[in-house]
Amino acid sequence: MANNEEHFKNVISHSKEYGFIFPSSEIYDGLSAVYDYAQNGVELKKNIRDYWWKSMVQMHENIVGIDAAIFMHPTTWKASGHVDAFNDPLIDNKDSKKRYRADVLIEDHMAKIEAKADKEVEKAAKRFGETFDEKMFRQTNPRVLEYLNKIEEIETRFRKALEANDLTEVRQIILDCEIVCPVSGSRNWTEVRQFNLMFSTAMGSVSEDANLIYLRPETAQGIFVNFLNVQKSGRMKIPFGIAQTGKAFRNEIVARQFIFRMREFEQMEMQFFIRPGTEMDWYAYWKATRLKWHHAMGLPANKYRFHDHIKLAHYANAACDIEFEFPFGFKELEGIHSRTDFDLKQHEQFSGKKLQYFDPELNQSYVPYVLETSIGLDRMFLAILSHAYTEEKLPDDSTRVVLNLPPFLAPIKVAVFPLMSKDGLPEKATEIFNMLRFDHMCMMEEKDNIGKRYRRQDAIGTPFCITVDPQTLEDNTVTIRYRDTMLQERVPIAQLNAIIDEKVSMKKALVAASGNATGQPA
Numbered sequence: 001m002a003n004n005e006e007h008f009k010n011v012i013s014h015s016k017e018y019g020f021i022f023p024s025s026e027i028y029d030g031l032s033a034v035y036d037y038a039q040n041g042v043e044l045k046k047n048i049r050d051y052w053w054k055s056m057v058q059m060h061e062n063i064v065g066i067d068a069a070i071f072m073h074p075t076t077w078k079a080s081g082h083v084d085a086f087n088d089p090l091i092d093n094k095d096s097k098k099r100y101r102a103d104v105l106i107e108d109h110m111a112k113i114e115a116k117a118d119k120e121v122e123k124a125a126k127r128f129g130e131t132f133d134e135k136m137f138r139q140t141n142p143r144v145l146e147y148l149n150k151i152e153e154i155e156t157r158f159r160k161a162l163e164a165n166d167l168t169e170v171r172q173i174i175l176d177c178e179i180v181c182p183v184s185g186s187r188n189w190t191e192v193r194q195f196n197l198m199f200s201t202a203m204g205s206v207s208e209d210a211n212l213i214y215l216r217p218e219t220a221q222g223i224f225v226n227f228l229n230v231q232k233s234g235r236m237k238i239p240f241g242i243a244q245t246g247k248a249f250r251n252e253i254v255a256r257q258f259i260f261r262m263r264e265f266e267q268m269e270m271q272f273f274i275r276p277g278t279e280m281d282w283y284a285y286w287k288a289t290r291l292k293w294h295h296a297m298g299l300p301a302n303k304y305r306f307h308d309h310i311k312l313a314h315y316a317n318a319a320c321d322i323e324f325e326f327p328f329g330f331k332e333l334e335g336i337h338s339r340t341d342f343d344l345k346q347h348e349q350f351s352g353k354k355l356q357y358f359d360p361e362l363n364q365s366y367v368p369y370v371l372e373t374s375i376g377l378d379r380m381f382l383a384i385l386s387h388a389y390t391e392e393k394l395p396d397d398s399t400r401v402v403l404n405l406p407p408f409l410a411p412i413k414v415a416v417f418p419l420m421s422k423d424g425l426p427e428k429a430t431e432i433f434n435m436l437r438f439d440h441m442c443m444m445e446e447k448d449n450i451g452k453r454y455r456r457q458d459a460i461g462t463p464f465c466i467t468v469d470p471q472t473l474e475d476n477t478v479t480i481r482y483r484d485t486m487l488q489e490r491v492p493i494a495q496l497n498a499i500i501d502e503k504v505s506m507k508k509a510l511v512a513a514s515g516n517a518t519g520q521p522a
Helices: 002-017 039-058 075-080 102-131 134-140 142-163 167-176 220-224 227-233 279-295 342-351 377-388 425-436 450-460 470-475 493-504 507-513
Strands: 021-023 035-037 063-065 087-092 099-101 193-196 200-203 211-214 240-249 264-274 304-308 318-326 329-340 357-359 364-366 369-376 389-393 399-403 414-418 442-444 464-468 477-482 488-492
Touching: 002 021, 002 377, 002 389, 035 039, 039 063, 039 240, 039 264, 039 377, 039 507, 075 220, 075 342, 087 102, 087 167, 099 102, 102 134, 102 142, 102 167, 134 142, 142 167, 220 240, 220 264, 220 342, 220 369, 227 240, 264 279, 264 377, 279 304, 279 318, 279 329, 279 369, 279 507, 304 329, 318 377, 329 342, 329 377, 369 377, 377 389, 399 450, 414 425, 414 450, 425 442, 425 464, 425 470, 425 493, 450 464, 464 493, 470 477, 477 493, 488 493
Parallel strands: 063 240, 414 442, 414 464
Antiparallel strands: 021 035, 087 099, 087 193, 200 211, 240 264, 264 369, 304 318, 318 329, 329 369, 357 364, 389 399, 464 477, 477 488
16 A cells, blocks of 8 residues: 555656646645646647547537536526535544544445455455366355454445435444544544535625625536436437536545545536436446446556446436545546436426427327436546556666557657757757647657656656757758657658547547447447
8 A cells, every 4th residue: 555655646746746636725834625727637638638529529410519607597506406415424533633434334334345355355365376267265254254244234224324324324334443543543433413514605796785696516417407408409308418517616625635536626527418217228328338448548447347336316216426546546437327207307396487399209298318427537637647647667777657548649749859959950849849739638848868858758757758869951851859769860850740640539439438339328
């Protein structure tokens, strides 16, 4: 764990040093759990967003996009359940004065027990070698069974407490499991209580006449209230989807782990409207399709796993997370939810407007069911960045820090270096820079020796560096250097676009990520 903690600290410091993420308002000592995306971070973030948008909207003929306002009529949030039910169960440790989410404490405790079971399996696998039957071992080994039964016992009890909103029982589980505060090491806990996560503000020029409104805690409701507008103006036929990216706001009391949990963050959501009764087929379809999107970026498959929800949200009849192994463990990256017809029916009830679809094939009207995919853009950024950060030992015993970003996501695709700042080399480098910048984000750099310039570009993840030297003026060739292998080769300037285009194109990832373009479940 120490190595992972060290890795995570290095990622955070690297983010600031190389212009990816800055603490917000840093000259005023910052603002807790709020961050600014810097010059390289904003490009990486944009590229991730573009990859999601193209794969979701451009590659599906029955999905369109919108950009709804952040401010919405306050009744929206009454209808959605956020006013009454958008709460986190919080608990304080009296000795450390630290506040925690009670559900996270219990889930982390179960994860530790699971890790003990996995350790027993690993030891047995080493002992028995090729003859080892992991499935049989998990089913028969007394110690492993004891761990697994303990997890099941806690999970069953925890689920019942959450479903009954029994906060006294949630606290009792924490006490019975002897869960300690990570800071004080004590079990001196307060009662568990609910805390609403929505930010509120006032709209109106005179405070006495102002209306209380909320900063949206999610982007989904902007899609639901526009369901009929999009369906009618776009002549959409079910099944169809509406996609949106944008900022959301949550007053997280336990904001932590850098940009993993923030108070201002960005979501990428798609709500897919379907016939009632078909939701389980579509649930399976979107689980497979979304996992394929992640794998197409080239991140290892073993970094991902599905996790079914212990407690279903009030609107769902099936829900799971795609979890990613961050430096601090497997955590939620994307949610896939079967939301039933809850949202549209609630908005029908509170607005008095019909939100139904006439299905010509069935010759009847109904309120559609909804299948949701929702991913945090900031969390995706952190997943990619933390996996890409590499400290590499070189043959000459030196080290380099390199971001092994998927080339199509890299903030800067090409850096152009004149070998010297004289003899017409800067002018020739500028000419090449101007040729490439129409297709790619490029950078030109003259300062320091060529080795230091390579290292700087490695540290921001630039896939290609092009060096212009005296030979370039003679034969119109340059040296192109590849980030991942550090190999260099001499190529004609005329071939640069083709070489770079092939490596940094998003097309390969989109092809690999594509499900059935007609959007039909298997």
